[in-house]
Amino acid sequence: MLFYLYEYLQSINFPGAGMFQYISFRSGMAIIFALLMGTIFGKKLIKILQRQQIGEVVRDLGLEGQYQKKGTPTMGGIIIIASILIPVLLFGKLSNVYIILMIITTIWLGIIGFLDDYIKVFKKDKKGLAGRFKIVGQVGLGLIVGLTLYFNDSVVVRQKTVEHGQQTEVAVPPTTVAQNVKATVTNVPFFKNNQFDYSSLTSFMGEKAKSWGWVVFVLVVIFIITAVSNGANITDGLDGLATGVSSIIGVTLGIFAYVGGHLIYADYLNIMYIPHTEELVVFMSAFIGACIGFLWYNSFPAQVFMGDTGSLTLGGIIAVFAILIRMELLIPILCGIFLVENVSVMLQVSYFKYTKRKYGEGRRIFKMAPLHHHYQLKGYTESKIVTRFWIVGIILAVITIVTLKIR
Secondary structure (H helix, E strand, O other): OHHHHHHHHHHOOOOOHHHHHOHHHHHHHHHHHHHHHHHHHHHHHHHHHHHOOOEOOOOOOOOOOOHHHOOOEOOOHHHHHHHHHHHHHHHOOOOOHHHHHHHHHHHHHHHHHHHHHHHHHOOOOOOOOOHHHHHHHHHHHHHHHHHHHHHOOOOOEEEEEEEOOOOOOOOOOOEEEEEEEOOOEEEOOOOOOOEEEHHHHHHHHHHHHHHHHHHHHHHHHHHHHHHHHHHHHHHOOOOOHHHHHHHHHHHHHHHHHHHHOOHHHHHHHOOOEOOOHHHHHHHHHHHHHHHHHHHHHHOOOOOOOOHHHHHHHHHHHHHHHHHHOOOHHHHHHHOHHHHHHHHHHHHHHHHHHHHHHHHOOOOOOOOOOOHHHHHHHOOOOHHHHHHHHHHHHHHHHHHHHHOOOOO
């Protein structure tokens, strides 16, 4: 909203109003406001949650320090959501289609997570919202994002084409022409010809392949949103784990959004230039500030838990953001912690069922899944596990950034 106020103030030559035209200034203000909101508003919300006795329900898993967490306020994801949305509404360009999609993502998944926490806390149902309803919600968001990216006229990518001159006696060298086009393309790491078109997966359809490529694109969007949001949800099991890892991922995605939305940097780094995505840096700055602000109270020993309200939202934001800047193929590297946590659960469940059918007794690969609980049962302290997961997250983030130069 302040962005539009700046336009008016600039029209009357108000001193200092010009600062709002710079992404760097608005991003800086967004991260500061988000940090302040996370710490100040967070403290007040924790007191409200304590008064309402909205505390964590602890299951007996035999983990060290487990019962100390009982009664710790949950649903703290409200702090994160508010700390993201308010700075974005203040400093973002609200007419930008990418900002609109990110706001929808935050509210949409926040509501799904809130319903899950509400059922667990107030209805005393440990299962929470039925899994099928979560999936329906995630699929619905995927449809909104995927269809908007394909059919909205404001969403284009800059592609280069080579034009050859007409045949004349004097040789005319070919020229490279850049133009904005609608396309289901994305960046591919590690390759010089680093663009992949999802419509190529429908090549078996012949002439209709191009027109049906959007179906594959939308399905990929749905899969990524579902996988990453569930991965973040599973990772949220130790104090500060999901919050810290999400902050690291957020910084990396913010860098990619900045270079991908800058014509000169995108051309130099040989990545796809996507007009208007530079505005996403403001959103990601608020995201980073919100995560760090929440970490003030969520670090060990946690004074508040984010619950599904926060974890589903964080994962969904990361997934949609990566899709918007066409860097979703880097998610397995950048979100490696989420991936490993997710895979550890799938392996554990699958192996247990297989061995139960074959031997009559279920066996386990890990002492407990997800993976962070495995290390707890091996005797590592909670703070050490979290810190080491953060370090691994930083390594993965650096590798992800380095892919810009590895072709």
